[in-house]
Amino acid sequence: MIDLKTLRSLIKLMVDNDLTELDIRDQDETCALKRAGHGAPVVMAPPAATVQHAAPATSTSETPAPAGDDSPGVESPMVGTFYTASDPDSPPFVQVGDTIGPDTVVCIIEAMKVFNEVKAGVAGVIERVLVENAEPVEFGQKLFSVRPN
Amino acid sequence: MFKRILIANRGEIALRIIRACRELGVETACVYSTADRDAPYLRLADHTVCIGEPPAADSYINMSRIISAAEVTDSDAIHPGYGFLAENAEFAAMCADCQIAFVGPSPEAMGRLGDKISCKRLARAAKMPVFPGSEDAIEDEDEAVKVAQKIGFPVIVKAAFGGGGRGMRIAHNNMTLRTGLASARQEAEAAFGNGAVYVEKFLESARHIEVQVLADSHGAAVHLYERDCSIQRRHQKLIEEAPAPHVDPKRRDEVCKSAARLVRNAGYVGAATVEMLLDEKQNFYLLEVNTRVQVEHPVTEMITGVDIVKTQIMVAAGEPLPFKQRNISARGHAIECRINAEDPANNFAPSPGPIDRFDTPGGPGVRIDSHAVAGYRVPPNYDSMIGKLIVHGDTREIAIARTEQALKEFHIGPIKTTIPLQIELMRNGSFMHGGVDIHFLERLLKG
Numbered sequence A: 001m002i003d004l005k006t007l008r009s010l011i012k013l014m015v016d017n018d019l020t021e022l023d024i025r026d027q028d029e030t031c032a033l034k035r036a037g038h039g040a041p042v043v044m045a046p047p048a049a050t051v052q053h054a055a056p057a058t059s060t061s062e063t064p065a066p067a068g069d070d071s072p073g074v075e076s077p078m079v080g081t082f083y084t085a086s087d088p089d090s091p092p093f094v095q096v097g098d099t100i101g102p103d104t105v106v107c108i109i110e111a112m113k114v115f116n117e118v119k120a121g122v123a124g125v126i127e128r129v130l131v132e133n134a135e136p137v138e139f140g141q142k143l144f145s146v147r148p149n
Numbered sequence B: 001m002f003k004r005i006l007i008a009n010r011g012e013i014a015l016r017i018i019r020a021c022r023e024l025g026v027e028t029a030c031v032y033s034t035a036d037r038d039a040p041y042l043r044l045a046d047h048t049v050c051i052g053e054p055p056a057a058d059s060y061i062n063m064s065r066i067i068s069a070a071e072v073t074d075s076d077a078i079h080p081g082y083g084f085l086a087e088n089a090e091f092a093a094m095c096a097d098c099q100i101a102f103v104g105p106s107p108e109a110m111g112r113l114g115d116k117i118s119c120k121r122l123a124r125a126a127k128m129p130v131f132p133g134s135e136d137a138i139e140d141e142d143e144a145v146k147v148a149q150k151i152g153f154p155v156i157v158k159a160a161f162g163g164g165g166r167g168m169r170i171a172h173n174n175m176t177l178r179t180g181l182a183s184a185r186q187e188a189e190a191a192f193g194n195g196a197v198y199v200e201k202f203l204e205s206a207r208h209i210e211v212q213v214l215a216d217s218h219g220a221a222v223h224l225y226e227r228d229c230s231i232q233r234r235h236q237k238l239i240e241e242a243p244a245p246h247v248d249p250k251r252r253d254e255v256c257k258s259a260a261r262l263v264r265n266a267g268y269v270g271a272a273t274v275e276m277l278l279d280e281k282q283n284f285y286l287l288e289v290n291t292r293v294q295v296e297h298p299v300t301e302m303i304t305g306v307d308i309v310k311t312q313i314m315v316a317a318g319e320p321l322p323f324k325q326r327n328i329s330a331r332g333h334a335i336e337c338r339i340n341a342e343d344p345a346n347n348f349a350p351s352p353g354p355i356d357r358f359d360t361p362g363g364p365g366v367r368i369d370s371h372a373v374a375g376y377r378v379p380p381n382y383d384s385m386i387g388k389l390i391v392h393g394d395t396r397e398i399a400i401a402r403t404e405q406a407l408k409e410f411h412i413g414p415i416k417t418t419i420p421l422q423i424e425l426m427r428n429g430s431f432m433h434g435g436v437d438i439h440f441l442e443r444l445l446k447g
Helices: A004-016 B011-024 B040-044 B063-072 B089-097 B107-114 B116-125 B141-151 B174-192 B249-265 B297-304 B308-316 B396-409 B419-426 B429-433 B440-446
Strands: A021-026 A029-035 A041-045 A073-075 A080-083 A105-111 A114-119 A124-129 A142-148 B004-007 B027-033 B047-052 B077-079 B155-159 B169-171 B197-201 B207-215 B221-233 B236-242 B270-278 B284-290 B333-340 B357-359 B366-370 B385-393 B411-413
Touching (some): A004 A021, A105 A142, A105 B063, B004 B011, B004 B063, B011 B027, B011 B308, B011 B366, B063 B077, B063 B089, B089 B107, B107 B116, B141 B155, B141 B174, B141 B197, B155 B174, B169 B174, B207 B249, B207 B308, B221 B297, B221 B440, B236 B297, B236 B419, B270 B308, B297 B308, B297 B333, B297 B366, B297 B385, B333 B396, B333 B419, B396 B419, B396 B429, B419 B429
Parallel strands (some): B004 B077, B027 B047
Antiparallel strands (some): A029 A041, A073 A142, A080 A105, A124 A142, B155 B169, B155 B197, B207 B270, B221 B236, B236 B333, B333 B385, B357 B411, B366 B385
């Protein structure tokens, strides 16, 4: 059974973003919500099986685990060291408040002495930079949170 | 000793390595794919690194991501476990290039024993009996007859580039050899696009016996006796035991000693397993050498008292073996059952999904090596083994009875496992007598 706290967040998400329908599937768990006009949303399909919510894998304080945060942003496509600029003397690629497009280079991740430019993959405005310069990052780790256009 | 080891594997072996590292005072960093995000053993590692999506190519066999994970966690060694990159010489070389120690042999030693032709050459020099057969592809019938004469009938003609039982013909005499050669060639050409075949001795009924060896970088190699892994289905082991029952003690001794010699002569450092076939006349034949720690290493640990994974790490760090051959003795008997998430009643269909119940057995001589717990969800992306039950007893009879009892206490659900079949095997007359051949299980399942 989907818990009430999650259900409340989903409903708030719908209202905040003026969504009429929301259909979520997570492995065995499904949930479909539909808003009737401006009234309270109605739960349509009951969830299937309970998903065991084990604690996300903990790592060191320097590398927070990618705990399935679904808010929009840029996730790391690889394992390596995060750099905000192309070199120590250059300004950072992006800062909070910058508008970005899917092809905007937002950072560099270095792995095995190779420096890889990372493209945003989303369009919007940079809300927060979630990683420090020269910090190690893992696959799937959230690097920037982005407010979509 | 290493400061921190990156564990480039998953499941029960990752947990096994974490435990060995803890005992050695070595920190652990464990990689995981997104499918293993909730794996319970990750909480026991000092650091964890998500390296990619579930497909092995994006995660567990992705060399650059694994090396990067070692770099970002400041690990000075990588333990590859078994499977995945454990026997990949290219990966071992990459580790060396990046100045990260590889817990395993050097790429050169791995090649020397991993390449079948080179291995057989070294084996002959170590006075180890080698599985007789033609060195290369057979060019014509006359050559086949010559080879068969040398090694003795029956022989099997095998496709050089294929498997799955195709392009294979068994021959008991020259006539059937000639006709078999032609039809095997034709079938191989049709199935694999390459009609190259070779000739090998065929054993009607053979047992799979393997010898565990540990070697250090100071020239010492010690054997830890043998294992019998004849209970197999589709070349996958299901039950293993140590020592091998009904083996002539003098032959056992000879073959174990020559296995250690082979490994030492190859300049190999680490854990190696020398795999052989044993025929009905108590003749051993070398099949191949596995240049890694094996799934079934616990049965050897139970009879010798040696921690194979710890020793592996110690020798990789340059330390000498902490024992000599004369310090090694085998006590009692050990049996391992691989617990797979498969339904034996439904043609071994995989049975992934959530585990609600995971009641483990216990008591004297009962060991469980498993990463699964109640609440764990078995991911569908990897092999089906969810754990191993290893039981030790003073005699083989006691070990069998104890294994049966332990299996009966082991309740896993609602997923299906191989436990009911393994209980049946503990009660099977032929198994209880001991010494069944590698086709025994499949015959039993068919009948």
